[in-house]
Amino acid sequence: MGDLNAKVGTDYTQWKQVIGQHGFGEANARGEKLLNFCAANDLVITNTMFKQTKSSRQWTWESPDQKTHNKIDYIMINSKWKTSIDNSRSFPSADVGSDHQLVIANLRLSFKTKARPNYPKRYDVQKLKDTITQNSYAVEIGGKFSPLLDDADTDVETLWEGIKTAFNETSKKVLGNRKAQHQDPWISEEVLQLSDERKQVKIEKCQIPPRELGIISSTEKLKGRLKDAKISGSKIYVKRWITHTKRQNPRRFMQLLRRSQGNRVSKCKQ
Structure with a gap:
């Protein structure tokens, strides 16, 4: 944001939540309004946070006679991203045909990796096409169902939990988990x-x-x-x-x- 004719000055002690220790010039009335706006909206002015080796990288405006310089163009971001800025300065070597200089900032972002969803494991039901596997599965599941069906006093919830457990244990033992296919779809x-x-x-x-x-x-x-x-x-x-x-x-x-x-x-x- 620039060309506000707002000079924020160097009063880091009073505005340390908004500006850094490397401001430029004296603050004016518009600069104070900008500082209040940043403080109210939790913004920091990035090109006041870093020390520059050349003075031309500090100011952003130059008078026609090249004698007067001011910093009236800024890059402002939310304070939670403050530590992501590596550097922010004026860019005097850019020929833009203006009395203002470009302002740049180096932004480095590091996001937290999103945890991969834990998908439920699937059983290899293709093995049931084999007759021997079918018979083995039927014998195993039948032995687990018999105690459940013989007890007439079992309530519905207990019966359902028993059936679900019987299917899962039998499928895991006889069929096993299905392996992921990494081949292209057309490779048969x-x-x-x-x-x-x-x-x-x-x-x-x-x-x-x-x-x-x-x-x-x-x-x-x-x-x-x-x-x-x-x-x-x-x-x-x-x-x-x-x-x-x-x-x-x-x-x-x-x-x-x-x-x-x-x-x-x-x-x-x-």
Whole structure:
């Protein structure tokens, strides 16, 4: 904030919550109003807080005859960010075609890292597709359910806690927790297998002449199959994205849908 013709002076003892020990010149009436405004709004004037090696970095205005200098341009921030300022000064070398100088401040921010949410662990239910695992799970959960169902005097809350505990203990023991998948969405088992086949073909191509094994045609076939697998995987990923967007932000989904339909209509009219 500048060009207020407000000179805040050097009275650090009285205004130490607003200015630093390196003010400039004498305070005037407008300067006192600015000091009161800063004190009322918990602001500090940063370019009075740091000692400068050159006097030209202290003042912000110069008279046409270059004999009179004043500090009437300031950078003010909330006092809670006061310790984040490394330096604040005038910038005399900037050619801005004005009798005022630019005022700069070096700001260094350090934010607290936000704690990552503790998501509940998910059980690996895919293992239930295996018949042996299904039978093992049924036997385990049945043994835990029997005592609960036999007791007719059990109230609803106790029964629910017992069922929940039985499911969690059995799932943890038989299924285990599901491991996170770090692969790209389109990389399926088929794509990985095709990549290994192509790698093996390249190795054979370097060892034996291609004409003897027909490796060139095999490589081309693998390229085509790998491309088809990637396209198929990408389509699945797009479908998942559409489903997720439709659930999480239906308004945004409808906007995109109308826009795409509008584009199609305009093309048809042309």
